[in-house]
Amino acid sequence: MALPKFSLLPVLLLFCILLMSEPVKCDNDEEDNLYQGINNYRASLNLTALTKNKNAECFADEIADQFKNQPCTNTTGANTVPGTEPSFSNYPDLLTKCHLNVSNTRDGAVMPACVPGLDPRLVLTNFTQSLYSGNLNDTKYTGIGIGSEGNWIVATVTTNTPGGSFVPYNCANLISKIGLVYCLMLLLVGNLFLL
Numbered sequence: 001m002a003l004p005k006f007s008l009l010p011v012l013l014l015f016c017i018l019l020m021s022e023p024v025k026c027d028n029d030e031e032d033n034l035y036q037g038i039n040n041y042r043a044s045l046n047l048t049a050l051t052k053n054k055n056a057e058c059f060a061d062e063i064a065d066q067f068k069n070q071p072c073t074n075t076t077g078a079n080t081v082p083g084t085e086p087s088f089s090n091y092p093d094l095l096t097k098c099h100l101n102v103s104n105t106r107d108g109a110v111m112p113a114c115v116p117g118l119d120p121r122l123v124l125t126n127f128t129q130s131l132y133s134g135n136l137n138d139t140k141y142t143g144i145g146i147g148s149e150g151n152w153i154v155a156t157v158t159t160n161t162p163g164g165s166f167v168p169y170n171c172a173n174l175i176s177k178i179g180l181v182y183c184l185m186l187l188l189v190g191n192l193f194l195l
């Protein structure tokens, strides 16, 4: 039984549309709770909500990954005395992994917190009732990315200025461009098979 010649075309097109739409990454509950909590906190101060920033989220994930094997103590995360946070020698590499560099991230802020079991109530107060609240109530921040690993949860806030946008210069649409090329090839090959 021969398939009608063009019956595959809509299928391929659908496939392309699926491929090119934003990858659906489900935030885990702890991250979503914190996101909501921070925005509720900002709303209570009459500040605009922070929007999600994917690159900041990527970077927060990388930082959380660096922290994940460190135990929570009274000197880690939100309890850290400013200036004594561990710094990672591979910081630039972590930025690169997320297609970022110092020029588009230096105005942002990275806030790690360590909470056993990521207890949602403690996680939120670690941000809103610590030194971090000074960042969270700041009007200059407009975006946020949250990542977590183990007992660590990291929030990265971004600005709408070039120095803290967390928007990669060149790579912005790389993924969707690759997607497009891939789809065009697929359609072409698909048609060759059908002819």
Ligand SMILES: *[C@@H]1O[C@H](CO)[C@@H](O)[C@H](O)[C@H]1NC(C)=O
Residues within 6 Å of the ligand: 044, 045, 046
């Ligand atoms: C937020 O705005 C409302 C209405 O304009 C006002 O009553 C309230 O005092 C404001 N709260 C803060 C924290 O500024």
Ligand SMILES: *[C@@H]1O[C@H](CO)[C@@H](O)[C@H](O)[C@H]1NC(C)=O
Residues within 6 Å of the ligand: 074, 075
């Ligand atoms: C951390 O906790 C230990 C024991 O509970 C205490 O001795 C130490 O002073 C604390 N350090 C700080 C910086 O609070």
Ligand SMILES: *[C@@H]1O[C@H](CO)[C@@H](O)[C@H](O)[C@H]1NC(C)=O
Residues within 6 Å of the ligand: 101, 102, 103, 104, 169, 170
């Ligand atoms: C960051 O990336 C941009 C464009 O990719 C480049 O022009 C700039 O020099 C880079 N900055 C640093 C500090 O590497």
Ligand SMILES: *[C@@H]1O[C@H](CO)[C@@H](O)[C@H](O)[C@H]1NC(C)=O
Residues within 6 Å of the ligand: 072, 078, 114, 115, 116, 122, 123, 124, 125, 126, 127, 129, 130
């Ligand atoms: C932050 O979390 C720790 C648990 O790691 C908790 O002991 C502490 O009370 C929390 N701090 C705030 C301000 O909520």
Ligand SMILES: *[C@@H]1O[C@H](CO)[C@@H](O)[C@H](O)[C@H]1NC(C)=O
Residues within 6 Å of the ligand: 045, 130, 131, 133, 134, 135, 137, 138
């Ligand atoms: C923001 O938070 C900091 C630190 O908690 C506080 O000192 C400052 O008064 C707060 N500013 C506003 C506008 O709420």
